[in-house]
Amino acid sequence: MSPRKLPRQQRAAATVAAILDAAASILERGGFDAYTTNAIAERAGASIGSLYQYFPNKTALTQALIAREDAALAVSLKALLDLPDEADLLRALIRVAVAHQLRRPVLARLLDSEEARLPVSDEVHQLDTLMKTIFRRCLGDTLIANQPHVPRDLFAIIHGMVDAAGQHQEDDSDALVARVERAVFGYLAVSA
Template sequence: MQRKLPRQPRANATVAAILDAAAWILETKGFDAYTTNAIAERAGASIGSLYQYFPNKAALTQALIEREDRALAERMTTLLDQPRGIGLLRELLRIAVDHQLRRPVLARLLDAEEARLPPRQSTQQLHALLVSIFERALGEARMAREPRLPQDLFAIIHGMVDAAGQQGEDDSDALIVRIERAVWGYLVDTDTPASF
């Protein structure tokens, strides 16, 4: 957990520089080079400044994950203002793929760390947001009838997007088509329109 929250613009800039430096080191040099000294040096901050906000590397990594979660949630929240229906699901897929492929190395490394670290509030908020989007896309009746639907859809989308990132894929349109096939195949049932 972050030790101290920045309150002044200068402190916010320092924290942002530290997080940017941490992300850059992870992306370009990997976990072996991911040290607090290297991060502080890259950020142009003293090690004391880094420790003022982040007591250890785990807290810094958690803050990076939360920053990525917030960016994803901001984009996903816009879907709640759009008309209900399957189009929302297509837009959600595009957002998920764009988010992962924007910085695939960072996304992959943070996903691995996320599994090791304790659960965060931002994860619960993202899950609740996803459930709301699935409900708007597929209807409340279907969601009530199939309570595991959000988990299963998330697993399909997340798994395929992560696998694409690990393989170094960069063709988001082709990836979206493949994920749509998997999702539509999962969703097909007697109640589902043929347009799936």
């Protein structure tokens, strides 16, 4: 399920990027019914042989697309680690989650469903570790030690609300951020 080979030259990297962009676009517009390797290769302006040179099947292509989206999210999350205040860090985490979901909501929703179906990748493990680090900084080791379910609950609240907003095609990020903050900080007030 992993890529056959990694692009080593700039031209090859551009081909892989074009294939991933085409795959994302097709998923967004036509869902999994339209998500065929022939359609992706055509949209990317690449031959089907070039696509198969890098991706042995649609699953490998989907995993690469998930990895690309997770990497973009990880970059935004890593930037949060410079914030000193726990409440500001948690608010920033919520803003990042909302921005990531609403940037390409259809793609995010479809990839989330595939991510749940596919084996857990290294990128997902790295993202999970990063989230745990952020929650530890937001909540403190004492709260986590006394109530280890709290980070899991917070992740579920944020992820669930943000995904639901994407499914309902919401596009008002400020309103969504405010609702998620109310849910998260309300939960923390009760849990403290």
